[in-house]
Amino acid sequence: MDAEPINDVFVADCPGRHVLDHVTSRWATLLIGALAEGPQRFYLLRDRIGGISEKMLSQTLRVLARDGLVAREVEPDSPPKVTYRLTPLGEELAAHLSGLIGWIAASTDDIITAQGRYDAAKSRS
Numbered sequence: 001m002d003a004e005p006i007n008d009v010f011v012a013d014c015p016g017r018h019v020l021d022h023v024t025s026r027w028a029t030l031l032i033g034a035l036a037e038g039p040q041r042f043y044l045l046r047d048r049i050g051g052i053s054e055k056m057l058s059q060t061l062r063v064l065a066r067d068g069l070v071a072r073e074v075e076p077d078s079p080p081k082v083t084y085r086l087t088p089l090g091e092e093l094a095a096h097l098s099g100l101i102g103w104i105a106a107s108t109d110d111i112i113t114a115q116g117r118y119d120a121a122k123s124r125s
Helices: 016-023 026-035 042-048 054-066 088-124
Strands: 070-075 081-086
Touching: 016 026, 016 054, 026 042, 026 054, 026 070, 026 081, 026 088, 042 054, 042 081, 054 070, 081 088
Parallel strands: none
Antiparallel strands: 070 081
16 A cells, blocks of 8 residues: 655655645746736736746646646637636635745845845955
């Protein structure tokens, strides 16, 4: 009988590592942050997340939908209208990521200053 997997992301074969990869990618983090603002159509997400290609947006939405974090709703119009929203699980994740996103926004200047000091010290040595 196989042992149940241990959900410890520090263990090499932990299934949670795949989830960690999915939700901490740059595009997934920004996408979840954008969807935390409310349901949105594809083109609005593309425009909201500067620099993301339509291909990458589609791929990331597909991964997050497979993980149960994003729901895709199709309205039977011609052409069909597709809206994306966070699932309850995705909303829970968004609550955690919002702190990270806020911290990054508040700390970026300090981090850039630290990088400059580090680079200057390395160039002197």
